[in-house]
Amino acid sequence: MAWTRFQVRLLGLTPAAEGQYVAEFRLQGPAPDASPGQFVQLSLPGVFWPRPFSLLDWEVRDGAAHFRILFAVVGEGTRALRSMSAGDLVEGHGPLGLGYPAIEGPTWMIAGGYGVAPLLFALRASAPGAQQSARIFYGAARADLLWRSPELDRFAATLTTMDGSAGRRGTVLDAVRAELDAGGARPVLYACGPMGLLEAVHHLAVERGLRAMVSIETPMPCGMGVCRGCAVPLAAAEATDEKRYVMACEDGPVMDSARVDWEQERACRI
Ligand SMILES: Cc1cc2nc3c(=O)[nH]c(=O)nc-3n(C[C@H](O)[C@H](O)[C@H](O)COP(=O)(O)OP(=O)(O)OC[C@H]3O[C@@H](n4cnc5c(N)ncnc54)[C@H](O)[C@@H]3O)c2cc1C
């Protein structure tokens, strides 16, 4: 899929939840297409390697691509991004990687924290019929860590918090499990969030005989298959002597959870 090196102008930063912001950019120059689950690499002031962010949306208007990301401030790069002002320019490249497949039939989306961004993009980009066959579950530790996007109401999202301060009390997977127990649905699971959540989604999918498509989050120094810094160990069924790893940046980030050796992945997790 086509990607480009780009310069983007920051159009604005909006607080989204505690420690999380939505950043909106306009891409200078030719505008490639992008699909839900793809990401961009942004070279942020003062940090050497670019940082990957999933697209919350991507729209070509007046000949220029406009896109938004939802980001959490966790370290040097994201602190630098939060400190930027409207009008500032950022270098980067993208859109990169393989996104979510188009929704076909019942699909349940499971989001942890800022993982809600690419899943909302996937829902928004789907045909009305596909949207009706999809559900979204979105969880965080506390109410103030949930981004209250108006789209969550539009898609009748099921919210969860660990302390019960918004939505159902418990983990987002508790809610998914309860809904699976309550009805006869056999949805495909789409998930985005911390690696621990993705691993738990994988185990749930195996237990219930479902398919899960998860967006792998590893460090991604280059984002284009060169540095080998985003290697993900392959499950025994797929691994060979010649090929034991795939690169999350180009074979993913979205991939079938059954492809991953989760035990080995957990041992290398940061
Ligand atoms: C495909 C992909 C999509 C992503 N999409 C988003 C997004 O939409 N919004 C968002 O806020 N973040 C997203 N991330 C994570 C984001 O890239 C990191 O939070 C960011 O690189 C941290 O940079 P930093 O300089 O602020 O922190 P650093 O100083 O680099 O790190 C701060 C802390 O975060 C940990 N960390 C850094 N990168 C990662 C990582 N990739 N996975 C797990 N822990 C990490 C470090 O070990 C350290 O403890 C995505 C990552 C990937 C791989």
Ligand code: FES
């Ligand atoms: S990030 Fe460099 S190979 Fe994937």
